[in-house]
Amino acid sequence: MVRVKVCGVTNGADLRAVAEAGADAVGVVSSVPVDSPREVDLAQAANLASTAPPFLTTVLVTMPETPEDAVDAVRTVTPDTVQLHGEFSPEEIGYIRAETETKVVPVVDYDEAARARRLDEAADALLIDSTDDSGGGGTGETGDWDAAAELVRELVSPVVLAGGLTPENVAEAARRVEPFAVDVASGTERSPGAKDHAAVSRFVRNAGRALGEAEEVYE
Template sequence: MVKVKICGLRRLEDIEYVNALMVDYAGFVFAESKRKVNLNQAKRLAERLDRRIKKVGVFVNEGRDFIEKVKSHLGLDVIQFHGDEKPEDVAGYDVEVWKAIRVSDVKSLKEAEKYPVQKILLDSPGRTNKDVAYGGTGVPFDWSILDDLKVRFPVVLAGGLNPDNVVDAIMKVKPYAVDVSSGVETNGFKDFDKMKKFVERVRVL
């Protein structure tokens, strides 16, 4: 069964929602974003999270000391690097590590092979003119780029997923997990009905 990660949790209601749906991974963003949480906020949320749900900390070009501090305080199960980190930046952690790759072409996929990680997260390029968005754009990339994808890691598919396109995405890409944030929000906040529909559509496959 394809796993489900709901990312960008920042309210107690969000925790209640993921607990009720019993998703597989809950993501807390520690990078500049409207979904960013600080360590104290994240700790309060994580304490309410069902222990069967794995905690993922999402970082963008962050220092190792801060990442280790968050990992220790929250009891992170997964560290997700979502920036421009080099392979040496993601090595040496004692929990599972994911590296996000912004997919624009086949060449960008080959970059994934350089990273000493357990899973690769494939996300949209997220570029607007000269600006770079590190995830959470709500825009899918061209999944056909992945038709001949052969990487040695399980793939977590992100980028513009929502209840209406997630089944098609899974059928085309066959990922280990799907990762959603803005696709299950209304007016910038997590929407339980959208989350429920998303999870149900993944789990009937």
């Protein structure tokens, strides 16, 4: 069964919709150096994480300049997991894990297979995304699913598939790649930074139908 993370939640109503849809994890974006409509400050990120119901994993999505900045952000927000954008080494990832006692999921682009292999033993999971030139995600661009499937077969770490996923294509993506989890941000929005609650529900349902037929979606 593929797990589902809905990322880029900016308010309590959207977080509740994610929980009610049956998602496994919710992502809150904070402390990123790129302009994002999904970013909230660390105080708001901490508030959102604290209101998540039991059994909904909270994920801080961040792009710190240094490992120490990552540690400070995690200590402020206290998420269950930190999703780490940026060029961090296996040793730096290990430092962040040890200092925060929090699971660390580094992000790699679809074309960074060699880097994914280097980070494999240091990470709790690896998230494969279509990133921009700065290394930030949330581009809404679909990646190379065949390349991702090869990494799923090769890596020890669980693989989270992101990049251009929507309610309409998530079942096919999950069938082809067989990831541990799928991750969506812009694919479930009614406007930048605001979730379409019906789309969130469809995404979660269709991800769960990866081995069967995806739900027909009519607008």
